[in-house]
Amino acid sequence: MTELLQIDHVSRNFGGVQALTDVSFAIRQDEIFGLIGPNGAGKTTLFNVLTGVLPPSSGHIIFAGKPLDRQPPHRILQLGIARTFQNIRLFSGMTALENVLVGQHSCTRSGVIGAILRNAATRREEAQARRHAAELLDQVGISRHSNTLAANLSYGDQRRLEIARALASQPRLLALDEPAAGMNPAEREQLRELIQQLRAGFNLTVLVIEHDVKLMMQLCQRIAVLDFGELVTVDEPERIRQHPRVIQAWLGTET
């Protein structure tokens, strides 16, 4: 099994606060990989380091054989890692379709001259981008809202739109930051199905951060547990459930 992403001894501190300490693990091609941990465990920090929002204090991240050291966010997207945000960050004044069009930015080329002249190549690219965007909206199940402003979508649909926008860049790794936050059990179940469906349909590798342990146990092939910025363990869901430090630090008496 090939490893798509390697997190190699990554640490990150904010002044005196050690948010991540010497974290190492690898995500395999085609798996749905979960990252769990209590609040403040460093999950989102790891996400931000991975996507270039924050540089690591030390350590490396290697994606598809290439080091991601100090690459800005737009480069990391071009290399094939797309993400969503914990607190939804859509372009709320744009329609759902336009949001997905922006997501295709890195796959399209036309510039100022093309925009002004609107020549054949530009028109073709634009038409193709719009078709692709409509398909993506259909695949996440919100095609009926393609001309609705993102701000006017329901919460669950906004989450779906954010996933569609991320998929628009044709990533190899899709990183979802708490995609089920604020959803009810039925919506969570739908989301799980959607993620599994997209993983298969787009040949994706998926990295998910989530609080909902039950959902993660069903969704992920392997799960990494973070606590106080340190990696506790990486294992299959069944074994995670029985890990003594996991029960103590995170699951409590829930299972």
Add this chain to the structure above:
Amino acid sequence: MSHSRRSAWSTYAALAIGLLALPFLLQAGIGRSWVRIIDMALLYSMLALGLNIVVGYAGLLDLGYIAFYAVGAYVYALLDSPQFGLHWPLWAVLPIGAACAGLSGVLLGAPTLRLRGDYLAIVTLGFGEIIRIFLNNLNEPVNITNGPQGICLIDSVHLGTFSFSHNHTTMLPGLTGPVQYYYLFLALTLLVMFIALRLQDSRVGRAWAAIREDELAAAASGIHLRNFKLLAFAMGATFGGLAGGLFAGFQGFVSPESFNLMESVMILCMIVLGGMGNVYGVVLGAITLTVLPEALRMLGDWQLNHLGHVIVDPNDLRMLIFGLALVAMMLIRPAGLIRSRRHQREYAGDRP
């Protein structure tokens, strides 16, 4: 379908005839000075459309925009006046001025890339002032800009032997200098509008809008923030430089005084009043704010004619009425006269 298309065409035709006849109607109706006022309104429309790319599209609050107008005006002035004895043709001077302005847009934009909102506004304000002070002081040790006295006897806008300042009333009655400038400026304003509209609805325009709404999400969507911000600064400045060159040729005189902070604020007001991000709104805002102060001037004449003497001097009231009009506008239509769909939500606050 064909019916609605036909009615759309007849609307456009009526609009075109109206725009073509406007200067003659103004000359015949309320006076020749009004053609000059409309000329200025068109120049300001081009300026406002340029600033709208920076502020309205990309969301970068630029308070020093007038500097690019100044660069365009001075390039024209230096290359087409007795200052250096140069008299370059229009097709060379205007593009050079626009290009210099675009370049200075990049140069001034580059150091401000990491700044946002208030901080960006303050730094751009400073840059605007730097350019003005430079122009004011570049008469020593080598006299380039003639300092605070400015440059006069600038060649009029001319194509070959055809000067836009000379009357051609023998060719067509009423075809005076300002009327010819009106047609030139109208054509260029329409061109700038066309470019602005095309840009707005394109990959580039969407990238700008994404940066305006959420920089982090824009970067995470693969948008190169630095390049697209600089592109916005450059495009906006280029339009500013074009308008500046035309202004120099139109007035025949430039001095640093014309490019003060108040002018930058005024152009920003035009955008905010008209509807930030909306091309038609911006043009309407520019025309309103150029014409309104002049129209208020007429209040004095009206009092003199109808009441025999001036009770309230309009020059005292002009700015007050102007200010009140702006305040009222912001309360009644905070998103501007013609709202941009993309911007509507921001002004709506928490209302659903």
